[in-house]
Amino acid sequence: MKFGVVVFPGSNCDRDVAYVLQDILKQPTRLVWHQETEISDLDVIIIPGGFSYGDYLRCGAIAQFSPIMKAVQQHATQGKLVLGICNGFQILTEVGLLPGALIRNQNLHFICDRVPLKVENTASVWTETYHKQTVITLPIAHGEGRYFAEPDTLKQIEDNGQVLFRYCNQKGEITAESNPNGSLNNIAGITNKTGNVLGMMPHPERASDEVLGATDGLHLFQSVLSHKVGMANLAH
Template sequence: MKVGIVVFPGSNCDRDVSYVTDNLLHTPTRMVWHQETDIADLDIVVLPGGFSYGDYLRCGAIARFSPVMQEVVKHAKKGKFVLGICNGFQILTEMGLLPGALVRNRDLHFICDRVPIKVEHTNVPWTSHYSKGQVITLPIAHGEGRYYADADTLKALEDAHQVLFRYCRASGETNDSGNPNGSLHNIAGICDRTGKIVGMMPHPERAADTQLGGTDGLKLFQGILTSAVLTVSC
C-alpha cells in the first residue's frame, strides 16, 4: 500500500498530508513532482491544497496540464483512489474527473476558519469511518471555494448520493447561515459515481493531530487506507 502526494509549483499542504499518512498512520508515502510520468507504484494519489502555478488564470487551470495529471487520469481509470483537497478539488473539476466548478466565494473574500461539516453519506471508502449525519469540524482556507454546477448536475449528484460533505451549522442544519462561501446546496465535498475519486474544499489533514486542536479529519484517511488495503488484498 503506497500513497503519492502530487507537488505542483505553489503547493503548500503536501507536507501536511504526508505527516498524516506517513508519520501518524505509518503508510509508505512519496512526493510526486508534477513533471513525473510514472505513478504505477501508487494505490492512492492525493492532490493537496495550495496555489498551484500561483492560481493564474483561475485555480487549477494550469495544473491540469502538468504531465502527471494524465497519469492521474489513467490511475483513476484503473479503479484506484484519488483525493483532491482544496486546490486539488479545483484541479479535479478542471480535469473533468469531478463535475461542477469552484468559483469565487459569495462575498469575494478569502476565508480562513474552522467550520462545521456534515457527513452526508458513508457508503464510500473515504467516509466509511464516519457516521451518517455526523457533524465534524474542519479548517477551510480558500478564495474560490464556492461549489457551482447546473441544475441537472446538482440533481444527478443528489440522486446518486455523491454529495459527501455539506457546510452546516453546529447543530447540523444546512442553511445559508451555515454556508461560509455560498456553495450551491451547501456542498463542501463530492465523489464520482465509483466513490473512489473525492474532492473537498475543507482540509482534513489540518485536523488529524491533537496538537492542532482536533482529529475529525483523521477518519477520512483511516477509512480510505483500510478500504485500499482490502481492495489490494482482493
C-alpha cells in the same frame, strides 16, 4: 497501501498531507513532482491544497496541463483512489474527473476559518469510519471555493449520493447562514459516479493530529486504510 502526494510549483499543503500519512498513520508515501508521469506503483494519489502555479488565470487552470495529470486521469480510470483537497478539488474539476466547478466565494473574500460539516454519506471508501449525519469540524482556506454545477448535473450528484460533506451549523442543520462561500446545496465535498475520486474544499490533513486538538479529518484517511483491510479479508 502506498500513497503519492502531488507537488506543483506553489503547493503549500503537500508536506502537511505527507506528515499525516507517514508520521501519524505510518504509511509508505512519496512526494510526486508535477513533471513525473510514472505512478503505477501508487494506490492513492492526493492532490493537496495550495496555489498551484500561483493560481494565475484561475485556480487549477494551469495545473490541469501538467504531465502528472494525464497519469492521474489514467490512475482514476483504473479505479484507483484520487483525493483532491482545496486547490486539488479545483484541479480535479478542471480536468473533468469531477463534475461542476469552484468559483469565487459569494462575498468575494478569501476565507480562513474552521467550519462544521455534516457527513452525508458513509457508504464510501472515504467515509467508512464516520457515522452518517455526524457533524465534524475542519479548517477551510480558500478564495474560490463556491461549488457550482448546472441544475441537471446538480440533480445527478444528489440523486447518486455523490455529496459526502455538506456545510452545516453546529446542530447539523443545513442553512444559508452556515454556508461560508455560497456553494450550491451547501456542498463541501463530492465524489465521481464510481466513488473512487473525491474532491473537498475543507482540509482534513489540518485536523488529523492530537497535538493540534483536532482529529476529525483523520477518519477520512483511516477510512481508506480500513476499506483496504476489509477488501483484503474478503479476498481470503
